[in-house]
Amino acid sequence: MSELGMTREERxxxxxxxxxxxxxxxxxxxxxxxxxVWYAYEPGGEIRFxxxxxxxxxxxLKKVTRASLCVQTETAPYKYVSVEGPASVGPVKDxxxxxxxxxHRYLGPEIGEMYLAGTAEDREKHGEVLVTIRxxxxxxxxxxxxxx
Numbered sequence: 001m002s003e004l005g006m007t008r009e010e011r012x013x014x015x016x017x018x019x020x021x022x023x024x025x026x027x028x029x030x031x032x033x034x035x036x037v038w039y040a041y042e043p044g045g046e047i048r049f050x051x052x053x054x055x056x057x058x059x060x061l062k063k064v065t066r067a068s069l070c071v072q073t074e075t076a077p078y079k080y081v082s083v084e085g086p087a088s089v090g091p092v093k094d095x096x097x098x099x100x101x102x103x104h105r106y107l108g109p110e111i112g113e114m115y116l117a118g119t120a121e122d123r124e125k126h127g128e129v130l131v132t133i134r135x136x137x138x139x140x141x142x143x144x145x146x147x148x
Contacts, residue, residue, distance in 0.1 A: 006140040012043035019071035025060045038106045047133040061089045077144035085136035092130045
């Protein structure tokens with residue numbers, strides 16, 4: 001581990017914090033699709049996020065078997081965690097955990113409920129799928145460890 005690297009515990013704790021993630025998905029004949037996502041993660045587990053089955057990322061994730069996710073701080077001293085691993089797409093089986101839980105994680109209960117109400121018709125019309133990424137490779141940097 002370099003002087004700026006993170007231990008397993010540090011990187012998993014950082015990934016479990018609330019950050020907007022940027023998911024990267026391979027796309028044949030083009031650069032990878034990279035888009036922001038709200039996600040959930042608990043140390044030792046899988047990254048989870050929800051998307052529309054007919055969204056560009058939903059369609060691409062049905063075709064590929066791997067994806068990457070990067071999260072970072074927005075203020076100095078900067079740190080980031082990038083993970084790559086097997087990705088899978090399936091039905092949303094636990095609405096409370098995977099839809100309401102993630103909305104509340106990012107917006108809080110009151111605004112999260114407003115968001116859910118405002119997007120309910122779209123979810124009903126188009127559906128949702130749960131995407132999981134199992135972190136397999138990690139690349140992490142914590143510039144706060146540098147003695148400038």
